[in-house]
Amino acid sequence: MSSETKNQEFSFNSASIIDFLARRWKPLMLVTGASALLAAVGSLFIPDKYKSTVVLFPATTHSLSKVLMDVQGASRADLLAFGVEEDADQMIQILNSDEIREKIIRKYNLMEHYRINPNRRFAQTRLREKFQKNISFRRTEYLSVEISVLDEDPQMAAQIANDISALLDSTKNRMQQERAAEALRILQQEYADLERMVRELEDSLTAVRMLGINDYNSQSEVVNEQYAIALAKNNYAAAAALKEKLDVLSRYGGIYISLTEQLSHYHDQLALLKIKMKELSLDATRPITHKFIVNRAMPSEKKSYPRRSLIVLAAAAGAFLVALFTLIGMENYKAYKKVQAGGVA
Numbered sequence: 360m361s362s363e364t365k366n367q368e369f370s371f372n373s374a375s376i377i378d379f380l381a382r383r384w385k386p387l388m389l390v391t392g393a394s395a396l397l398a399a400v401g402s403l404f405i406p407d408k409y410k411s412t413v414v415l416f417p418a419t420t421h422s423l424s425k426v427l428m429d430v431q432g433a434s435r436a437d438l439l440a441f442g443v444e445e446d447a448d449q450m451i452q453i454l455n456s457d458e459i460r461e462k463i464i465r466k467y468n469l470m471e472h473y474r475i476n477p478n479r480r481f482a483q484t485r486l487r488e489k490f491q492k493n494i495s496f497r498r499t500e501y502l503s504v505e506i507s508v509l510d511e512d513p514q515m516a517a518q519i520a521n522d523i524s525a526l527l528d529s530t531k532n533r534m535q536q537e538r539a540a541e542a543l544r545i546l547q548q549e550y551a552d553l554e555r556m557v558r559e560l561e562d563s564l565t566a567v568r569m570l571g572i573n574d575y576n577s578q579s580e581v582v583n584e585q586y587a588i589a590l591a592k593n594n595y596a597a598a599a600a601l602k603e604k605l606d607v608l609s610r611y612g613g614i615y616i617s618l619t620e621q622l623s624h625y626h627d628q629l630a631l632l633k634i635k636m637k638e639l640s641l642d643a644t645r646p647i648t649h650k651f652i653v654n655r656a657m658p659s660e661k662k663s664y665p666r667r668s669l670i671v672l673a674a675a676a677g678a679f680l681v682a683l684f685t686l687i688g689m690e691n692y693k694a695y696k697k698v699q700a701g702g703v704a
Contacts, residue, residue, distance in 0.1 A: 387682050394678030398671045409513035411520045411656035413506040414499075417442030417450045418649050441651065447498045450527065450650070454496045454506065458533075459526045463519060464490065472515075494519065503653060513658040520656035532646040539642035546639060550632045557625050564618045570607055572615050579608050 419440045442450075453459070464470065464486065470477050473489045493509045506523050510516035572578065583605065589598040 390682040391675050391679040395671050395675040398674030406511050407662040408509045408511055409516050409659040409662055411508050411516040411659055413520045413524045413656045414503055414653040416503045416651040417446035444502055447502050447504055450504050451496050451498060453527060453530055458530050460490060462526060517656040517658045528648050531649050536643050539639050543639040543643050546632055546636050553625055553629055560618055560622050567611050567615050570611055572611055
């Protein structure tokens with residue numbers, strides 16, 4: 360047999376694929392139909408899951424005190440402003456925190472709900488994997504954040520989604536309030552130290568005042584004027600008494616001025632610290648929302664998973680292709696053996 364004849368016989372599949380399908384349609388349809396039927400039956404054992412979604416925008420407000428205690432109102436618009444890309448990323452990071460996950464797991468007893476044996480090895484790992492599979496967070500193209508929950512119970516799916524949305528605020532407030540409370544403790548200690556210094560200065564100033572110095576500038580001006588008048592009138596007794604007062608003013612006047620200037624400065628510092636403590640006290644004790652809710656989660660009336668039609672279609676298509684290539688391989692192998700047999704003969 361010639362080489363040209365051998366190649367022609369061996370390559371009949373690619374040249375006559377339609378004829379091949381016409382001849383082999385029965386086994387192909389049998390395998391495809393059987394796979395579709397098995398997939399349809401198997402999909403019935405997959406539990407239905409319902410999807411609930413919360414859509415929210417992050418807020419840009421990070422400090423309640425800056426908004427409420429800004430006299431000029433420079434930050435007033437911040438209370439109503441939507442967040443930017445960075446705020447959305449921070450929100451997703453908080454939503455993925457262990458704190459929120461553990462609170463949801465405990466509240467809804469997800470270990471039992473997901474039918475995971477707590478005594479089984481790697482039970483906690485399986486629980487986290489199940490949680491991540493059923494509960495997801497993503498940033499949309501509009502810079503909003505979407506919380507999606509899949510569950511066999513549509514009511515529970517909606518409740519979990521709404522609870523996660525609520526926990527976002529409590530978790531972020533907890534983090535910010537802890538930081539504000541720590542800063543408040545530092546300021547309170549600084550305020551107490553400054554108050555102690557003020558009391559010491561006031562005690563020193565009281566001792567100077569007991570020497571007769573109550574207002575150095577006005578007193579020195581008046582005493583000097585009276586001293587000059589006494590000397591002009593040759594009233595030496597009065598001049599001597601006034602000279603003693605001038606000596607006291609000269610000796611302790613500088614101390615009086617220094618003490619009063621320090622007290623004025625420290626009183627200003629105390630006033631500023633009091634304002635800052637009031638701001639931090641507000642931030643450390645008053646919760647604030649960090650989001651704008653666009654859509655709250657509602658129980659879904661239609662299942663979201665599984666899509667049984669897609670499962671059946673995918674199984675049928677896969678089985679058809681596997682059967683097709685298997686039959687083509689078998690035909691090619693038979694043709695090859697026939698060619699080899701002819702060559703030997």
